[in-house]
Amino acid sequence: MRPKFFVVFMSPNGSTRLVADLFMQQLSRSDQQVASLNLADHLLVPDFMEEIADTENVCLLIGSPVYRDMAVPPVMDFIHKLPKMKNAWAIPFVTWGLACSGIALWQMGKALIEKGFRIVGAAKVASVHAMMRNLDHPIGEDHPDKDDQKQILQLTDLLVSRFETNEIKDLDLETLDYQSPEMSEECKGRMEKAWMIVPKKIDTNACSQCGLCEEECPVQAIALDPYPKFTDSCFDCFNCIQFCPENAIQPAKSLVEIQANIVKRVNLIQERPLTQSFV
Numbered sequence: 001m002r003p004k005f006f007v008v009f010m011s012p013n014g015s016t017r018l019v020a021d022l023f024m025q026q027l028s029r030s031d032q033q034v035a036s037l038n039l040a041d042h043l044l045v046p047d048f049m050e051e052i053a054d055t056e057n058v059c060l061l062i063g064s065p066v067y068r069d070m071a072v073p074p075v076m077d078f079i080h081k082l083p084k085m086k087n088a089w090a091i092p093f094v095t096w097g098l099a100c101s102g103i104a105l106w107q108m109g110k111a112l113i114e115k116g117f118r119i120v121g122a123a124k125v126a127s128v129h130a131m132m133r134n135l136d137h138p139i140g141e142d143h144p145d146k147d148d149q150k151q152i153l154q155l156t157d158l159l160v161s162r163f164e165t166n167e168i169k170d171l172d173l174e175t176l177d178y179q180s181p182e183m184s185e186e187c188k189g190r191m192e193k194a195w196m197i198v199p200k201k202i203d204t205n206a207c208s209q210c211g212l213c214e215e216e217c218p219v220q221a222i223a224l225d226p227y228p229k230f231t232d233s234c235f236d237c238f239n240c241i242q243f244c245p246e247n248a249i250q251p252a253k254s255l256v257e258i259q260a261n262i263v264k265r266v267n268l269i270q271e272r273p274l275t276q277s278f279v
């Protein structure tokens with residue numbers, strides 16, 4: 001059996017994209033039919049979704065960064081908008097910044113199963129923490145490293161060979177619920193609540209209205225009016241804050257305080273293994 005592989009991802013800071021590219025390259029090397037979509041290219045989404053719906057045997061690899069222990073809203077929205085599938089397999093993957101990978105894989109897996117997909121693999125990949133990219137030594141620096149990347153290549157090869165020999169094995173959803181029962185329950189409770197956004201302050205004296213924040217926003221959530229204004233589609237990736245040349249966009253809570261809390265969480269949870277594939 002040779003499904004067509006669709007690789008879909010959201011990656012404000014680049015790590016999830018790197019993993020998606022590895023999947024793509026390895027699939028192409030073994031002559032698989034493959035197409036990819038960066039969800040930041042929102043205009044391409046409807047056609048891509050239609051192609052998925054019209055393809056007979058689909059294997060969807062779908063990647064999200066972990067934010068606040070969960071998959072990000074644009075990725076979950078994409079899954080929720082998919083049609084009900086037949087003859088379809090899926091491989092959710094996440095990149096995480098070593099604080100906690102939470103229930104993102106489970107959450108994606110559950111939504112994919114509800115759409116008729118069979119989960120045949122998954123991966124969590126250690127990555128540099130996107131909230132720390134202004135630091136000299138951010139948590140997770142150098143990740144995804146060579147070993148992390150090797151695991152992705154091996155996972156791809158294994159899945160391809162299972163498809164080719166018709167030995168596809170379904171992954172039990174519970175395998176993706178690997179946190180302690182307390183942590184898992186806490187994260188699942190949060191899934192029902194509105195997505196938390198750290199309020200932003202705009203320093204209108206500093207802002208030169210250059211529009212870089214608007215350009216770098218992966219979900220087109222910023223419009224200059226005449227200073228940056230945010231719409232509801234903001235999911236708090238912090239790109240606007242990190243790219244602003246005048247530091248005119250600031251989180252209401254200081255970045256230093258946020259970073260100190262992340263370090264505490266890394267040390268408290270000490271989640272291992274850092275990178276893991278599930279098959």
Ligand SMILES: Cc1cc2nc3c(=O)[nH]c(=O)nc-3n(C[C@H](O)[C@H](O)[C@H](O)COP(=O)(O)O)c2cc1C
Binds near residue numbers: 013128
């Ligand atoms: C708003 C925000 C929240 C995050 N929350 C978590 C988290 O709960 N746990 C974690 O380990 N990493 C967390 N991270 C780090 C990202 O998961 C990590 O850097 C990821 O690789 C980013 O993916 P990208 O480079 O594809 O954007 C967070 C990053 C941001 C910007």
